[in-house]
Amino acid sequence: SRANSDLVPKEYIRKQTLVASERYITPEMKQLEAEILGARNRIEEVESRIFNQICNQVSLETEGLMKSAEAAAMLDVFDSLGIIASEKGYVRPELNNQGRIEIEAGRHPVVERIVDTGSYIPNDTILDPKDTQLIMLTGPNMSGKSTYLRQVGLITLMAQIGSFVPAKSAVIGVVDRIFTRVGLQDDLTVGQSTFMLEMVETASILNQASRNSLIILDEIGRGTSTYDGLAIARSVAEYIHNHPKLGCKTLFATHYHELTDLSDNLPRVRNFHVSVTENDGNVIFLRRVMPGGADKSYGVHVARLAGLPSTIINRAWEILHDLEDKEDELSSLNEDDSKGFQLSLLAETPEYIKELQRLDVMSMTPLEAITKLYELQRRSQD
Secondary structure: OHHHHHHOOOOOEEEEEOOOOEEEEOHHHHHHHHHHHHHHHHHHHHHHHHHHHHHHHHHOOHHHHHHHHHHHHHHHHHHHHHHHHHHHOOEOOEEEOOOOEEEEEEOOOOHHHHOOOOOOOOEEEEEOOOOOOEEEEEOOOOOOHHHHHHHHHHHHHHHHOOOOEOOOEEEEEOOOOEEEEOOOOOEHHHOEOHHHHHHHHHHHHHHHOOOOOEEEEEOOOOOOOHHHHHHHHHHHHHHHHHOOOOOOEEEEEOOOHHHHHHHHHOOOEEEEEEEEEEEOOEEEEEEEEEEOOOOOOOHHHHHHHOOOOHHHHHHHHHHHHHHHHHHHHHHHHHHHHHHHHHHHOOOOOOHHHHHHHHOOHHHOOHHHHHHHHHHHHHHHHO
């Protein structure tokens, strides 16, 4: 306190004066304070000096260290591939340059580890540019179409990187690239809708693929209206099959059952479906890929499995039955109209048609032609 300031030793140095007291330090304390405050700077200087020395020493051995790191990484990869192949019963694939892919009892290397042991259903695959070039795969949602597509792509990729593959046997024709269009998403950052992004990616695949590529397409055209989507999907499939620079192996999954008709017109298209069965109104997914097209999509069944309220499911069944009835009626009417049109061809040709056939168009002026055309149009409507 200030009242006792006369008792302060002479070597003390006044540091701060307060209202009722004063603070002092000693020369030793001042020196210690300076050392503590400067210690951090000295530590950083020492750390920087040591780090630079280490970097200079390491730089002299950069080439050797990089080779050692690369060798260790390769060893780690091969060790991991060997372990998983041994544990999961992978087989050594046979590679060839003939382009044929033949997989017996193939499995998805990731999905089979997630599901219960022994519950994964393996499937066969045959793709051959001379015979089974394009597989048109149909089946309901959740049946396993996308898993099957990815499975074939992964097995092909694993074989070409030198790995054993999850299958009973595999003959893999070497491909130059694997192109995939799987899944739906949009890109808000560049203003691209789901459908636009789908078309951009599809165009990129078609412009870059070659005869030795593997193309995997999942639900092309589903991001737009039914007729537009069906038209685009069919034209893409025809392009891949017919274009002289393509003709590459393709897996094409779709919900458009109309595309199964392509096998009637395109010789290298084969239809396959993921099989399901019904039991007391419930759908059971068998996960087995079988020849032939699917008979229906089972969309309402899947909606019920997803947990939609029963009122929505019942109403969906009513609407579905109404749409199917209308489609049957329209098909019947079209058949009747077709028959009626064929009968009308046997009737006498109308007079305005005969007059149109007699016209010498090349000798008429534009105004005369328009006038005569208007007259014939009016007579056809009477």
